[in-house]
Amino acid sequence: MVVGGGLAGVRSVEALRARGFAGLITLIGEERHRPYDRPPLSKAVLAGETDSTAVDSDLDALDVTVRLGTAAKGLRDGVLETTEGEIEYDGLVIATGATPIRLRGEGRQYVLRTIDDARALRERLTPGTRVAVIGAGWIGAEVATAAARAGCAVTVIEAAEAPLAGALGPEVGAYTIPWYAEAGVELRLGAPVGSVDPDGITLMSGTRVRADVVVTGIGVRPAVDWLKGSGVAVDNGVLVDEHLRSTLPNVVAVGDCANWWSRRYGRRMRVEHWDTAISAPDTAAATLLGEDAVYDPVPYFWSEQFGRMVQFAGDRIGAERTLLRGDPRTDAKWAVCWLTAEDRLAAILTVDRPRDVVQGRRIAERGQRLDPRRLTDPSVPLRDC
């Protein structure tokens, strides 16, 4: 049984079949859509370039019973309780993803998680519409990109002193500040929002920001409330070990809702990115089938903002210093490397330097040491540093 009809859910079905599981598989999904990819929602779908992002998986050939429009409500003694009745299971994959956080206030808040969200927002992105985006994170920057291209008057409101401060730290995040003005987007930093009102936003400072459309992009919470009282331990997602096993026998978790133990980093990780949803299900399927598999990736993700391809690999926690490859103020293409005290690559951010991120991820996986002097010369391939 797989709960959650998103990417991690459908990949779990594929992984179980690929590993030879011939028993019954049921895929339960709360949404009424067949599994689809989310990254294009804030890119091609908002831009009006496509209307469907269905995952290219042949569910009929996988011989899976798909129950859409069905939400899991609880779990007890080998029985899954759903809105459509109870279903027994021998093994269970939890892949219920995450849900957007909303702010206080009476005004309508658009969020961007589902294809329905993306279509509803796209309808409103017309020339001259005043769009306020709350949060200059990955999603906020992508929504601002699409809204500005559609001719909207866009203001991005961010509580921190720099965009992407949580993900990259304020110093590195600040390198992206000029991108907003270049795209004709107003960026207000250090401006925590108090409430969303029918005619815009009130900041904590009392300042009003008028807007026709308010988009809240301040993060997500793992969708695990339905597991309360089930015996599956939850703390910022489903707690799973390095095999993606939960605290309940024969129950594993993958994707945005899984908080796994990383051997590599010696701590728990919950990563809300596409690559994790794609890669974790193979380990989870192996674990359910009694094999000894460990999930231990160097995380990776990308974002497309203001005409740039931004990619990140690794984990910057524990890094001692950052080094630049290229100058973000003058070069169109640049990268930032986070190094440990022993000059090992902990993480890398690249802007339109895709080779660096591919090589950097491999270097981080191997725990290889780098020569900091060579590293700062962007003409030297990273693998030769």
Ligand code: FAD
């Ligand atoms: P989800 O895709 O959220 O799927 C979970 C499914 O479970 C949902 O369909 C949900 O309805 C269902 N569900 C929830 N609760 C229940 C329940 N109780 N019962 C039954 N079903 C339930 N990542 C990148 O690396 N790069 C990007 O550029 C990028 N862009 C993104 C843009 C957007 C707009 C969004 C929203 C995400 C983006 N991501 C990106 C992140 C990436 O898409 C996610 O990490 C990935 O979708 C996670 O997959 P998942 O299957 O774990 O969760």
